[in-house]
Amino acid sequence: MDYVPKSIGDPIRNEDAKELSKSETKYIGIDLGTTYSCVAVLENDQLVSIPCDNGQTTIPSIVGYCEDAILVGSIAASVGIQSENMLHDSKRLIGWEFLYDLPNANPELWSFKVDTKDNSAGYILNKRQENEKFVKPEEVSAEILKILKTTAETYLKKEVAAVITVPAQFSDKQRDATKRAADLAGLKLIHILEEPIASALAYNQKMELEENSKLLIVDFGGGTLDITIIETIDRFLKVKALTGDQHLGGQDIDDRIMKYVISEHLKKSPGHNFRDPRTLRLLRTACRKRKEALANTNSVNIMISPNNQDDTPINVRLTQEKLNELCNDIFAKITDIVDRAINMADLKKEDINYVVILFSKFKK
Known part of the structure; x- marks a missing residue:
C-alpha cells in the first residue's frame, strides 16, 4: 500500500499507517x-x-563471516572473527558501482577489504586466499534483515511483511538494492519509506500536531543526514521541503576522532602499526563509544590494547572542545543544510513550530 509521497507537496495520512496495523498480516x-x-x-x-x-531494541549493523556460519549484531562483534571478515557500512556502499566516486570514504580506516565487481562496490572476504569471495552490500544487509524478520515473527507469532526506511536522498539504484536485500532475506516488502517521513508519522502519532503546524526534522544517522519540513493540513502531513546529504553522518565524526587518535599516538610511538585490521576495528569501536560518552562529560580517554607485542597501548585524551574543533566544518554543514531546507519551503526560521532532532547515538 503506497501511502507515502514520492514528491514534495504530496499528502501523508496517519490513518493509512493505522489501517496497516489492523490488517490480518502483521x-x-x-x-x-x-x-x-x-x-x-x-x-x-x-x-x-x-x-x-x-534485550536491546537495536542491533549493531555488523555481519561476521566465519568458516561455517554467518553471525549478525553483537555476537558478531564479540567473537574472535577475523577482522577482515567483519563487515559493516553496507548502507554506505549499497547501490554504488565504483569506489572512487563514493563521497567521504576513508578506506584507510576500514578493517575490511573492498573492491568492485559486476558494476557493484562490495567486500572481499579472505583476500588473496583460495577461498576468496566477493560479497555485495545487499547480501550483508540481507543477513541483518533475516535476523530482524525472525525476531519479529518470534515476538508476534505470525509471518510478517515490512516497510523498510531509507534516507530521503537514496537514489533509485540504492532503493533497488535495498529491495534485493529484502528478497534475499525472504522478507515480503510492502514499501520503501523515507526515514524523515517515518519520523514525522511517528511524531504526529504521538503528539497529534495542531492544524497548520510546521515541523522541522533533523535526522542525523550513522551515515546519512536528512532534513525535512512538514506542515499539517486537514489531518494530512504535507512535505514542504526535503533535502540532506546521504554521505554525512555520525561515522564521519568517528573517522575524525580515529584520525586524531592515530595522529596523537604516532607522536609518541611512530612505529605503531595502524594497518592491522583488528587494531582498526577496536579503535573504531572505542572512538564511537567514547564519543557517545562525551555527551555527559567534558573529556574522555580513548584506550585500546595493542594487537602486536611491539606496539604500545593507545591512550589519547579527547575533550568536548577538541571534538568541536575536529568537526566544526561538519556541524557548519548541517546548519547550512537546515537553512537550505527552510529556504526551499519558502519559510523563515520563526515559522517553524516544532523541531525534532534524531541522532544515531550522538549528541553535540
Whole structure:
C-alpha cells in the first residue's frame, strides 16, 4: 500500500499507517541503519520497538563471516572473527558501482577489504586466499534483515511483511538494492519509506500536531543526514521541503576522532602499526563509544590494547572542545543544510513550530 509521497507537496495520512496495523498480516517497520538497525510494530495505535539483541531494541549493523556460519549484531562483534571478515557500512556502499566516486570514504580506516565487481562496490572476504569471495552490500544487509524478520515473527507469532526506511536522498539504484536485500532475506516488502517521513508519522502519532503546524526534522544517522519540513493540513502531513546529504553522518565524526587518535599516538610511538585490521576495528569501536560518552562529560580517554607485542597501548585524551574543533566544518554543514531546507519551503526560521532532532547515538 503506497501511502507515502514520492514528491514534495504530496499528502501523508496517519490513518493509512493505522489501517496497516489492523490488517490480518502483521506489518513491521524496519530501520536498516548504517551503525544500528531495529524493528518495530504498531500495536493499539502505539509504536512498539521489538527487543532483538540481548534485550536491546537495536542491533549493531555488523555481519561476521566465519568458516561455517554467518553471525549478525553483537555476537558478531564479540567473537574472535577475523577482522577482515567483519563487515559493516553496507548502507554506505549499497547501490554504488565504483569506489572512487563514493563521497567521504576513508578506506584507510576500514578493517575490511573492498573492491568492485559486476558494476557493484562490495567486500572481499579472505583476500588473496583460495577461498576468496566477493560479497555485495545487499547480501550483508540481507543477513541483518533475516535476523530482524525472525525476531519479529518470534515476538508476534505470525509471518510478517515490512516497510523498510531509507534516507530521503537514496537514489533509485540504492532503493533497488535495498529491495534485493529484502528478497534475499525472504522478507515480503510492502514499501520503501523515507526515514524523515517515518519520523514525522511517528511524531504526529504521538503528539497529534495542531492544524497548520510546521515541523522541522533533523535526522542525523550513522551515515546519512536528512532534513525535512512538514506542515499539517486537514489531518494530512504535507512535505514542504526535503533535502540532506546521504554521505554525512555520525561515522564521519568517528573517522575524525580515529584520525586524531592515530595522529596523537604516532607522536609518541611512530612505529605503531595502524594497518592491522583488528587494531582498526577496536579503535573504531572505542572512538564511537567514547564519543557517545562525551555527551555527559567534558573529556574522555580513548584506550585500546595493542594487537602486536611491539606496539604500545593507545591512550589519547579527547575533550568536548577538541571534538568541536575536529568537526566544526561538519556541524557548519548541517546548519547550512537546515537553512537550505527552510529556504526551499519558502519559510523563515520563526515559522517553524516544532523541531525534532534524531541522532544515531550522538549528541553535540
